[in-house]
Amino acid sequence: MDYVLSIIGPLAEGSLVTLKLFFITLALAVPLGLGLALIRISRFTVASQAVNGYLWLMRGTPLMLQLLFIYFALPFLPVVGVRLPDFPAAIVAFALNYAAYFAEIFRAGIQSIDRGQYEGAKVLGFSYSQTMRRIVLPQVVKRILPPMSNETITLVKDTSLIYVLALNDLLRAARGIVQRDFTITPFVVAAAFYLLMTLVLTWFFQRLEKRHAVYD
Amino acid sequence: MPSMTEAMPMTSPMTSPMILAEGICKRFGSHDVLKGVSLTMARGEVIAVIGPSGSGKSTFLRCLNHLETIDAGRINIEGDTLVANDAQGRARYVADAEVRRICARMGMVFQHFNLFPHLTVLQNIIEAPITVKGLKRESILPKAEALLRKVGLLDKRDAYPSRLSGGQKQRVAIARALAMEPDIMLFDEPTSALDPELTGEVLRTIRQLADEHMTMLVVTHEMGFAREVASRVVFMDGGELIESRPAAAFFAQPEHPRTRAFLESML
Numbered sequence: 383m384d385y386v387l388s389i390i391g392p393l394a395e396g397s398l399v400t401l402k403l404f405f406i407t408l409a410l411a412v413p414l415g416l417g418l419a420l421i422r423i424s425r426f427t428v429a430s431q432a433v434n435g436y437l438w439l440m441r442g443t444p445l446m447l448q449l450l451f452i453y454f455a456l457p458f459l460p461v462v463g464v465r466l467p468d469f470p471a472a473i474v475a476f477a478l479n480y481a482a483y484f485a486e487i488f489r490a491g492i493q494s495i496d497r498g499q500y501e502g503a504k505v506l507g508f509s510y511s512q513t514m515r516r517i518v519l520p521q522v523v524k525r526i527l528p529p530m531s532n533e534t535i536t537l538v539k540d541t542s543l544i545y546v547l548a549l550n551d552l553l554r555a556a557r558g559i560v561q562r563d564f565t566i567t568p569f570v571v572a573a574a575f576y577l578l579m580t581l582v583l584t585w586f587f588q589r590l591e592k593r594h595a596v597y598d
Numbered sequence: 599m600p601s602m603t604e605a606m607p608m609t610s611p612m613t614s615p616m617i618l619a620e621g622i623c624k625r626f627g628s629h630d631v632l633k634g635v636s637l638t639m640a641r642g643e644v645i646a647v648i649g650p651s652g653s654g655k656s657t658f659l660r661c662l663n664h665l666e667t668i669d670a671g672r673i674n675i676e677g678d679t680l681v682a683n684d685a686q687g688r689a690r691y692v693a694d695a696e697v698r699r700i701c702a703r704m705g706m707v708f709q710h711f712n713l714f715p716h717l718t719v720l721q722n723i724i725e726a727p728i729t730v731k732g733l734k735r736e737s738i739l740p741k742a743e744a745l746l747r748k749v750g751l752l753d754k755r756d757a758y759p760s761r762l763s764g765g766q767k768q769r770v771a772i773a774r775a776l777a778m779e780p781d782i783m784l785f786d787e788p789t790s791a792l793d794p795e796l797t798g799e800v801l802r803t804i805r806q807l808a809d810e811h812m813t814m815l816v817v818t819h820e821m822g823f824a825r826e827v828a829s830r831v832v833f834m835d836g837g838e839l840i841e842s843r844p845a846a847a848f849f850a851q852p853e854h855p856r857t858r859a860f861l862e863s864m865l
Contacts, residue, residue: 501665502712506726506778507702516729520716597716597758 389559389568396555397575400541403472403551404579407537410477415484420514422489433485440482446543449475453547468547480537487529491522524594531587535580552576614677616641616782616813622661622671623689624654631657633837634671639782642811646824646845649834650860655817656709658834659786662815663704664697675700676781702730705775709787711767713759719746719770720755723777730778738777745773749803765796769803776807783807785816789823801827821864825849833857 422433440448452475457465466474495518503513542553550558556572617639624632631654639645647655660666662673664680668689673680680700681691691697714722720742727738746752749769759767768788775783785804789797797820805827807814818824824831824845831848833841833856841854852858 496712498708498710498712499714502708502714503726504665505663505701505704505706506774507698507730508726509698512729516725517714521714524716598760 385565385567386571389571392555392559393552393568393571393575396550396552396572397579399469399544399550400538400552401579403469403476403541403544404538406473407476407480407541408534410473411480411484414477414481416488418481418485419488419492422485423492437482437485440479441486445475445479445540446546448479449543449546451475468544468549472544472547472549476537476540480533483533484530487526487533488522490529491526492518494525495521524591527587527591527594531584534583534587538579538583539576614674615639616643616676617662617815618672618674619658619662620672621683622658622673623669624657624661624666625669631837632661632668635834635837635839637832637839637842639813639815641813643830644808644812644814644816644828645830645832646828647815647817647832647834648819648821648824648860649840653834654837655834656786659784659815659817663701663706663784664691665706667691675703702778703781704784705778705780705782706784707768707771707775707786707788709790711759711764711771711791713767713771713774715759718756718758719751719762722759722770723774726774726778742773742777745776746770748806749773750799763796764792765799768792768800772800772803772807781813783812783814785814785818787817787819789818789820821849821861833860835860 418433418436421429422437424430449472452466453468453471456471457463499517499521500513503517508517541551544551545554545557548554552572552575556568559568560566615638617637619635619637622632622635623630635654635658637645637658647659649655657666661668662675668681670683670687670689672682672689678696678700679692680697681689684690692700714725717725723742723745724735724738727733727742728735743752743755746755749772751766751769751773754762754766754770759770762770772783772788788804789800792800801820801823804814804816804823808827816823816828826845828845830842831845832839833848833852833854835856841848841852841857843853848857849861852861
């Protein structure tokens with residue numbers, strides 16, 4: 383027990399890295415994904431197709447590869463070639479990748495809204511952006527909560543990929559202790575940390591769903 | 599063929615017809631839904647549009663407020679041009695902002711209500727005045743409550759649409775349209791999605807509006823309603839306007855054989 387208490391400190395530090403990546407990714411990927419979804423369903427075919435290609439690229443290659451590419455290969459590219467420090471590189475890769483998945487969730491949500499809602503808004507004089515903001519998106523939120531819950535839980539666990547950039551997230555911290563102390567206890571404690579995070583997330587989404595159920 | 603209305607100067611909105619539709623053509627793919635439909639509507643008129651399903655009556659109504667775009671023809675609303683033919687005979691709409699300004703004078707009620715499910719009854723009614731007209735919530739509230747009282751649903755003001763019956767939903771939809779203070783009300787089969795015992799309450803509300811001289815165009819299957827409330831009945835079939843006469847005359851002595859056949863089939 384004393385041993386478990388002694389490793390909680392470093393693992394909590396690792397959790398902070400994990401959580402920081404998690405929240406910053408969400409804060410960037412959600413608006414970016416919404417923008418991508420809106421372009422994807424717009425009547426600007428060129429932009430829509432470009433988004434399509436982007437989704438294919440980001441969903442069609444491993445996140446790990448994208449991480450490595452942005453950190454190691456980006457500096458050698460012309461024009462966009464910048465060398466990002468490790469944590470910012472991780473954030474860019476995660477945000478770009480998750481925005482692609484979010485975009486498809488948002489698109490599904492937006493397209494599930496009945497045409498009558500658009501017509502009802504139009505005859506009342508709503509512009510397209512007013513219709514989106516006041517009528518469509520508030521209803522979309524409710525419908526996409528279950529898939530968003532899925533995706534964010536996956537994100538919590540995907541953060542462990544940043545060990546390839548030698549960032550000390552929760553899992554890498556645990557592995558370090560495992561190798562130092564020759565015991566698997568840190569893995570068990572790390573699992574408990576992950577479970578706690580996803581438990582909070584699950585609970586949070588359940589509450590959101592309940593709140594949106596009032597108009598069922 | 600130049601009509602009477604076309605010959606008249608249309609400078610003052612008081613003398614202009616509320617709705618002037620001329621030679622409206624609309625096709626979906628290779629199917630001609632409207633084959634040159636013309637209709638003139640004066641202030642305070644209540645016109646019932648009847649006809650078999652697929653006759654184009656709903657499409658015609660939807661063309662009037664730009665839910666559908668027409669391929670050829672002319673639509674004037676209170677003297678303002680919404681769309682007119684260019685030299686090649688293709689319909690050209692005025693600028694988007696103008697389209698919105700003109701269409702804002704028409705309220706519309708749908709067959710399937712199209713209430714906003716995430717908003718309460720009261721929010722459904724005040725949302726457009728606040729968002730579109732930029733009114734303050736406090737300034738629109740008395741009017742919204744008066745409208746709810748008028749349609750008999752003030753006690754449901756904080757209910758969500760899912761808790762209402764079809765008839766109640768449709769009455770909220772009517773109140774919602776009226777909150778924008780339209781000059782013309784368009785009804786697209788307002789009772790077709792309702793259980794028979796619920797149509798009465800909706801028709802009573804529409805009749806009440808007729809008594810207040812609201813200009814209304816009602817696409818309907820309710821012959822009794824058309825006979826009693828409408829000042830004029832228009833019969834459409836196969837994308838054409840077959841007959842348009844005062845309600846009493848229309849039902850007493852329908853002129854066109856297709857009208858007669860339709861009326862007989864409805865009995």
